[in-house]
Amino acid sequence: MAKQSAGLIVYRRRDVDGAWEFLIAHPGGPFFARKDLGAWTIPKGEYEVGEDAIATAEREFSEEIGLVAPSGPRVDLGEVRQASGKRVRAFAVEGTVDLSGAISTMFEMEWPPGSGTMGRFPEVDRAEWFDAEEARLRLNPSQAEFVGRLVAQLSE
Numbered sequence: 092m093a094k095q096s097a098g099l100i101v102y103r104r105r106d107v108d109g110a111w112e113f114l115i116a117h118p119g120g121p122f123f124a125r126k127d128l129g130a131w132t133i134p135k136g137e138y139e140v141g142e143d144a145i146a147t148a149e150r151e152f153s154e155e156i157g158l159v160a161p162s163g164p165r166v167d168l169g170e171v172r173q174a175s176g177k178r179v180r181a182f183a184v185e186g187t188v189d190l191s192g193a194i195s196t197m198f199e200m201e202w203p204p205g206s207g208t209m210g211r212f213p214e215v216d217r218a219e220w221f222d223a224e225e226a227r228l229r230l231n232p233s234q235a236e237f238v239g240r241l242v243a244q245l246s247e
Contacts, residue, residue, distance in 0.1 A: 095178040097144040098135025099152045099160055100168070100237060102245075103187045105222070111245060112220040113238055114188055115230055116155055119195060119213035121202050131229040133181055133237065134215065148182050155215045157194035161186025168240045173233040181237045190218055 101114040115131045117123065123130050136151030138144060145165055152160045161184055168181040195213040202210040223242050227235040 093172070093176040093178055094137055095140075095180065096135040096137050097147040097151070097180045097182070098133035099148040099165075100133050100181055100183045100241065101152075101161060101186055101188055102183055102241060103185060103220070110222050111242065112222055113226040113241070114156075114190075114218060114220055115226055116215040116218040119216035120198070120200065121210070121212070123216075128228050129230070129232055131226075132231055133179075133234055134218070135179060135181070144180050145182055148180075154196045156188070156190075156218055157196070158188055158190075158192060160184060161188065166241065166244065168237045171233045171236050173231060179234060181234070183237075183241050190220075193218055 103112050104110070105112050116134050117127075117131050134152045134155040136147060136154070138147035149160055152158075163184050163186055165182040165184055168183055170178055170180045172178050195215040197211045197213055199209050199211050202208065221229060223238055226238045230238065
């Protein structure tokens with residue numbers, strides 16, 4: 092069975108022009124160090140059948156961004172399937188997050204491979220606000236669909 096993840100997209104209106112902005116994250120670790128366009132992600136994590144997807148999305152946001160997600164109603168954006176086969180379900184919430192206090196949890200992995208040396212890396216090395224067009228360019232291509240879905244709902 093394919094792995095499944097749940098994540099949370101925080102969105103807000105930009106003060107200057109009223110455009111929507113979306114908070115997305117750049118994965119930490121050596122595999123993503125030199126990758127940008129198409130490599131970003133929504134803060135997300137895996138969950139098992141029977142687990143609450145919204146609770147998983149909230150937990151993963153806190154772990155990966157290091158801050159509590161804004162309160163408010165969660166908008167279910169459905170699910171996408173990534174090229175790897177992983178299914179990702181996303182929820183959105185309007186609010187703002189001050190990223191000055193953001194500190195991601197760390198993970199360990201052997202680096203370089205085969206060296207026997209363990210390195211510690213942040214799950215997310217940075218998170219930033221982007222408008223819809225830029226967020227779509229930076230996100231994993233499958234996850235970019237969530238921005239489109241959310242923009243469509245916000246336009247109704």
